[in-house]
Amino acid sequence: MKLSTRSTYGLRALSCLARQFPEGLSLGEIAETEKISLKYLEAIFAILKKEGLVTSTKGAGGGYKLAKAPHKINVWEALRPLEKTLPEGSCQGSAGRKNYCKPGCCAVGTMLAEVQKSVQGKLEQYTLKDLFAKEKSI
Numbered sequence: 550m551k552l553s554t555r556s557t558y559g560l561r562a563l564s565c566l567a568r569q570f571p572e573g574l575s576l577g578e579i580a581e582t583e584k585i586s587l588k589y590l591e592a593i594f595a596i597l598k599k600e601g602l603v604t605s606t607k608g609a610g611g612g613y614k615l616a617k618a619p620h621k622i623n624v625w626e627a628l629r630p631l632e633k634t635l636p637e638g639s640c641q642g643s644a645g646r647k648n649y650c651k652p653g654c655c656a657v658g659t660m661l662a663e664v665q666k667s668v669q670g671k672l673e674q675y676t677l678k679d680l681f682a683k684e685k686s687i
Contacts, residue, residue: 556632557586559593563627566615567601572608573614573665599609600630617682619681625672 552560561583566574573595576594580587596614597603602622615622 550630553632555589555593556628558583558589558650559597559631560595560624560627561585562590563597563602563615563622563677564680567619567681570615570619575612578612583602588632596630597627602614602630620676622677623673624675624677624680625669627677628672633687 564578565579565582575580576587578591579585580590594603594605598605598613602615604616605611605613668679
């Protein structure tokens with residue numbers, strides 16, 4: 550499974566916040582630590598905030614914090630709003646018509662639904678705390 554740059558950077562930034570939990574960080578601090586463009590992080594964090602994964606405080610000393618403890622945010626929950634290419638449980642169907650085929654009506658749709666469920670289930674098993682723990686062991 551290949552993740553987009555947005556998803557990879559988003560997970561890295563969330564892991565950075567997990568290291569600081571319950572405190573937060575400015576986007577500038579995250580950008581510097583993770584070597585990610587500040588402008589790109591602003592777009593990512595707009596999505597994460599809209600999804601309720603992070604909260605923000607304005608002004609001097611402001612920044613972003615995780616909305617919940619790192620062990621309560623799973624990787625699927627973090628990736629879903631960022632990743633546009635997560636597996637879907639449908640195929641293109643006949644003549645290229647999108648969503649023509651639904652899971653259960655053909656073998657391809659059924660297989661893709663099973664793959665999506667498997668990937669989602671695995672990603673739900675990992676939390677931001679797990680990502681942070683893996684970073685410490687590298």
